[in-house]
Amino acid sequence: MSEKKISVAWKFLSAVGLIYGLVLVFNQELALxxxxxxxxxxxxxxxMVGIVFGLMFFVNLxxxxxxxxxxxxxxxxxxxxxxxxxxxxxxxxxxYVLMPMLSELRNQGMKTSLTxxxxxxxxxxxxxxxxxxxxxxxxxxxxxxxxxxSFSILxxxxxxxxxxx
Amino acid sequence: MSxxxxxxxxxxxxxxxxxxxxxxxxxxxxxxxVFQKYYPSVFSGSYFWDPLLGALAGSIAFGIPVTSYIVGGxxxxxxxxxxxITAFILAWATVGLAMLPIEINFFGKKFAxxxxxxxxxxxxxxxxxxxxxxxxx
Numbered sequence: 001m002s003e004k005k006i007s008v009a010w011k012f013l014s015a016v017g018l019i020y021g022l023v024l025v026f027n028q029e030l031a032l033x034x035x036x037x038x039x040x041x042x043x044x045x046x047x048m049v050g051i052v053f054g055l056m057f058f059v060n061l062x063x064x065x066x067x068x069x070x071x072x073x074x075x076x077x078x079x080x081x082x083x084x085x086x087x088x089x090x091x092x093x094x095x096y097v098l099m100p101m102l103s104e105l106r107n108q109g110m111k112t113s114l115t116x117x118x119x120x121x122x123x124x125x126x127x128x129x130x131x132x133x134x135x136x137x138x139x140x141x142x143x144x145x146x147x148x149x150s151f152s153i154l155x156x157x158x159x160x161x162x163x164x165x
Numbered sequence: 166m167s168x169x170x171x172x173x174x175x176x177x178x179x180x181x182x183x184x185x186x187x188x189x190x191x192x193x194x195x196x197x198x199v200f201q202k203y204y205p206s207v208f209s210g211s212y213f214w215d216p217l218l219g220a221l222a223g224s225i226a227f228g229i230p231v232t233s234y235i236v237g238g239x240x241x242x243x244x245x246x247x248x249x250i251t252a253f254i255l256a257w258a259t260v261g262l263a264m265l266p267i268e269i270n271f272f273g274k275k276f277a278x279x280x281x282x283x284x285x286x287x288x289x290x291x292x293x294x295x296x297x298x299x300x301x302x
Contacts, residue, residue, distance in 0.1 A: 006221065008181075008266075008270055009180070009181045009182075009184040009185045009188075009267075009270060010184050012185060012188045012266050013184040013185070013187060013188040013191075015188075016188040016191045016192050017191075019192070019195070020191060023195060028201070029193070030198065031195075033198055034191075034194040034195040034197075034198060035194070037194040037197065037198070038190050038191050038194035041193075041194060042187070042190055042212075045186065049182075049183075049186065053175050053178075054292065056173050056174075056175050057172065057175050058289050060166045060170070060171035060174050060175065061168065061171045063180060067226050068291060070197065075256065079236055083208075089208065094184055094230075094258075095258075095259070095261065095264060095268075096185070096189055096215060096261070096264050096267050096268075097186065098273075099182070099267055099271045100178045100179075100181070100182040100271065102271070102272075103178070103271040104174070104227060105179060105270070110171065110283075112272075115272065115276075115277070116279075116280050116283075119259065119280060119284075120280070120283075120284055120287070122230060122259055123230045123254065123255060123258040123259065125230065128230050128234070131235075132234045132254075133236035133239065135234050135241070136238075136241075136247075138235075139299065139302065140247075140299060142275050142293065143250060143295050143298060143299065144255075144295050147223040147256065147291040147294060147295060148291065151287040151290070151291055154287075155280065155283045155284065158283060159276070159279060159280065159283070160277075162275075162279055163275060163276055163279065
């Protein structure tokens with residue numbers, strides 16, 4: 001991770017802090033409501049962040065670069081796509097929490113197209129599907145899940161055409 | 166990698182990821198209450214405008230997918246069409262305007278814009294296909 005990227009991240013946080021400061025001056029009610037929502041969301045997200053960083057630690061420790069390249073790299077073939085679809089379904093978490101891990105995997109040889117497949121599949125997660133079904137029914141849930149998986153593969157194929165590894 | 170090297174690698178990623186995640190959550194918490202109250206009033210039932218507006222709304226607001234199902238369920242009860250809600254739910258989880266800075270930081274501009282653009286279009290197509298097929302079943 002370059003110093004430039006770290007610096008951009010802190011500049012971004014400072015800019016958002018500045019926006020909050022301005023909103024606080026002009027609309028205190030909105031700023032306080034947003035702050036309450038932020039604290040509640042952060043409380044839900046932090047354990048997931050911890051798990052993802054833990055996962056990254058073990059991936060670095062036990063998975064060799066050659067293994068990642070073999071299963072998710074340029075020559076992984078159809079197996080790489082299948083592993084990615086299954087992985088994206090079973091790894092729970094919002095994209096912004098998973099991006100650091102995917103970036104690390106990409107640095108170690110994961111194909112760009114598979115990163116796109118992983119990030120496009122965030123709505124199909126077994127733990128969430130019963131909730132979706134309770135609101136919209138199982139027929140809807142299964143149909144939409146089928147389309148999400150199919151279109152994530154299509155997105156991956158388009159990305160592989162447009163961005164060379 | 167050794168334990169020390171692995172820890173150091175995770176620490177470097179955390180130095181970038183944590184301020185980005187905190188910044189994005191702050192931004193989304195600020196934008197959500199502003200846009201949420203307009204959602205029920207902009208949908209008309211059209212197969213063209215509803216998924217487009219649903220995908221736009223979902224691109225602005227985002228979070229864990231389960232939250233979008235709850236918001237979507239509430240909007241459905243308020244009379245918003247299923248095609249709009251489907252596009253909203255899909256864009257919520259896979260397209261993120263507020264998330265763009267972190268995605269650009271980790272994967273580059275070209276990847277971030279291409280992936281978000283494709284997922285935005287996919288949200289609309291999937292929403293229309295799903296509702297059309299459901300109507301036929």
